[in-house]
Amino acid sequence: MPPRSGVRSRSRVPLRLTVATLAASAALATLVQPVQATATPPSPDGALQRQLDDLVRTPGGPPGVIALLRQGDRTSVHRAGVADTRTGRPPRTTDHMRIASVAKAFSGAVALRLVDRDRLELDDTIGEHLPSLPTAWHQVTLRQLLNHTSGLPDFSTAPAFIEILQEDPRHHFDSRRLLDFVADQGLLFPAGSKYQYSNSDNIAVALMAEAVTGEPYERLLDRLVYRPLDLRQTSLPQGYRLPRPYLHGYDVTPPAPPEDISEVLSASGVWASGGIVSTPKDLNAFVRAWAGGRGFLSEETRRQQRTFIPGAASEPAGPGVNAGGLAIFRYTTRCGTVYGHTGNFPGYTQLAVGTADGKRSLTFSINTQTSKGLKPELLAKVRAVQEDFVCALLRR
Incomplete structure (x- = not known):
């Protein structure tokens, strides 16, 4: 992962941005513990609850965490800490939140549903649909964009992009021109030759979807994803x-x-790569369909989606051993395998996964950012807790 940059927030603390998104001290424990005693409902699984309680007490850890598990028609919610340190209220399944790079699964959903409608093919190239982009990129395929083997340079690491954010984190970008920040560069490596996570990939995916349909990406999200899944x-x-x-x-x-720092940054600077806002309830419904919901994708497209690159980790890495497919990752844990996506954004870290049959799903959300370059010890702890929740999800 390229180095992170520091962006000054509108108050006193430097806001840390990682390129994966645009890319608690004793005082915190004191703050959240009284709320937990009165606001956190008892969990049927005491061990899981103790892990969440411990997570929000961790120095530098999140003020709050919420995990939503669905097993068939049964839903269980586990939470600890607070959604708002000012009011002390607990996290809820209907709270809006930035889902960060889980938004890449949504752009993948738009693209693959267009593949099922014969509007796009996985071997379609940037040059066919976006000829105004650099000639050096023209042979990159939709498949390579979706599995992060494109070689496109990451716009979110471009010095000019970072400089704008440092001057004004709320700057309103023209989302459809984000690739202009790296348009003077060639590919980082021959397309298809290696895996490298890039925020530019899903911007190009959304632009290709717009090019073949003549519809704005936001409208495509609504027509192809939100409405069919009742999000x-x-x-x-x-x-x-x-x-x-x-x-x-x-x-x-x-x-x-x-x-x-919930409202420090404009979502226009991440758009199809990380700008979606959802709730634990909606995100859980989405990942059930994305991981394996019957009828959401054709069997052939689903087979292509699940052609995995061993060792290709999401950003941040999810629980267990990671492998990358088409806008979806496989997480092989000690208890079994789930499919989905992770994400991190200033103030948020997300995991959304489901089983291959779409019958079980988990969303796990904390309200601070962690990645392999930012608080790696916290990430290791979060991944361990996530794996235990996956085990609970898969348990009969």
């Missing part, structure tokens, strides 16, 4: 505001108290 609280905003109520996201840098 009523999911959207792709352009600004920095979040719909109410929302799970507040925090920069947690001990010994300072957590700083609310």
Whole structure:
């Protein structure tokens, strides 16, 4: 992963951005513990609850966490800590939140549903549908964009992009021109020759979808994903505001108290690569279909989706051993295998996974950011807890 950059927030704490998204001190434990005692409902699985309680007490860890498990028609919710340090209220399944790079699964869903409708083919190239993009990129295929083997340079690491964010984190970008920040560069490696996660890939995917349909990407999301799955609280905003109520996201840098950075950044700078806002309830419904819901994709397209590159990890890495497919990752844990995506964004870290038959699903959301380059010890702890939740999901 390329180096992260520092962006000054509108108050006092440096806001850390990782290129995966645009890319708790004792005081925090004191803050959340009284709320837990009164606001966190008892869990049927005490061991899982103790892990969540421990996670929010971890120095530099999240003020709050919520995990939603669905097993057939049965739903269980596990939570600890707070959604808002000011009011002390607990996280809820209907809280809006930034889903970060899980948005890449949504752009993948749009593209693959267009493949099923014969509007796109996986071997279609950038040159066929987006001839105005650099000639050096023209042979890159939709398949290579979806499995991050394209070689496209990552716009979110471009110095000019970072400079704009440093000057004004709420800057409103023209989302359809984000690739202009790297349009003077060739491919980082021959297309298809290696795996390298890039935020540019899913911008190009969305632009290809627009090119073949003549419809804005936001409308395609609504027609091909939101409405078929009844996702009523999911959207792709352009600004920095979040719909109410929302799970507040925090920069947690001990010994300072957590700083609310929920609305520091404009979503226009990540768009199809990380700008979607959803809720645990909606995200869980999406990942059931994306991981294996019957009728969402054809069997042939599903087979192509699940052609995995061993060792290709999502960003941040998910539980167990990771492998990358077409806008989906396979997570092989000690208890079994699930499919989905992770994401991190200033204030948020996400996991959304489901089983291959679409009958079981898990979303796991914390309200601070972690990645392999930012708080790696916290990420290791989060991944271990996530794996235990996957085991609970798969348990009969």
